[in-house]
Amino acid sequence: MNEVLEIYEKGFDSLNEPGFDFFEMYKSVLAVGISNSQSYQMAFTMGKSINSDLTKELLLEKSNFYITEIEKVYEKYNVIGKNKKKELDTTITQDKYNLSKSVEELESKIVEMQKDLESKKAELQKIDPKNEKELLEIQQKIEANDIAKQKILSSINTVVTGINQFL
Numbered sequence: 001m002n003e004v005l006e007i008y009e010k011g012f013d014s015l016n017e018p019g020f021d022f023f024e025m026y027k028s029v030l031a032v033g034i035s036n037s038q039s040y041q042m043a044f045t046m047g048k049s050i051n052s053d054l055t056k057e058l059l060l061e062k063s064n065f066y067i068t069e070i071e072k073v074y075e076k077y078n079v080i081g082k083n084k085k086k087e088l089d090t091t092i093t094q095d096k097y098n099l100s101k102s103v104e105e106l107e108s109k110i111v112e113m114q115k116d117l118e119s120k121k122a123e124l125q126k127i128d129p130k131n132e133k134e135l136l137e138i139q140q141k142i143e144a145n146d147i148a149k150q151k152i153l154s155s156i157n158t159v160v161t162g163i164n165q166f167l
Contacts, residue, residue, distance in 0.1 A: 004077070004144040008152050011073050015066060020050040022062035026159050034158050040166040056167040063160050067153065074149040081142040088138065092131055099124040 016023045025043050032039035047054045099120055106117035 001140075001144040001147060004141065005148040005151065007077075008070065008073065008148045012066065012070065012152065015069055020047040020054060022059050022066060024050075025059055025163070026063075026066075026156065029159050029162060030155065034155065034162065037162070037166045040162045044167055056163060059163050059167070060160065063156060063163075067156060070149065070152060070156075074145060077145045078142065081138060081145060085135070085138045085142065088131060088135055092127060092135075095127050096124065099127070 012023075025047055028043035028046065029039050032042060044054070044056075044059075102120045103117065103124060106120055110117060
């Protein structure tokens with residue numbers, strides 16, 4: 001979870017453009033207190049002293065840029081995670097199918113192939129445990145991606161609401 005959240009934060013930081021805009025407003029409000037109305041006024045006043053063209057509308061417009069970019073990152077990682085999970089699921093299903101077929105063939109020749117049959121059954125039983133860790137890790141990354149997106153969008157939307165409410 002922390003790894004995915006760090007990716008989002010670094011990506012968010014990399015979007016910062018020169019001058020005072022939503023990015024600096026967001027960071028200032030977070031530092032002082034996201035639910036403190038005075039933090040919005042203070043950050044806005046500070047921003048106005050740096051960028052005299054700063055307006056509430058400009059801040060809200062730039063917030064949409066950051067939201068859109070975060071959505072793009074989310075979608076990218078969401079697609080990658082789901083594709084990896086799908087590939088692994090397909091591999092597991094194919095492995096199970098192939099080994100099950102081998103087990104059936106071996107059972108018909110049980111007298112001649114008892115040793116091979118037991119080996120293949122053991123392999124079949126190991127497929128899920130062998131892949132369980134990787135499958136769980138992928139699922140956790142997908143969930144972490146969802147949570148990270150929600151967390152940063154929630155704080156951005158809180159700031160946007162604060163801007164709308166307090167500016």
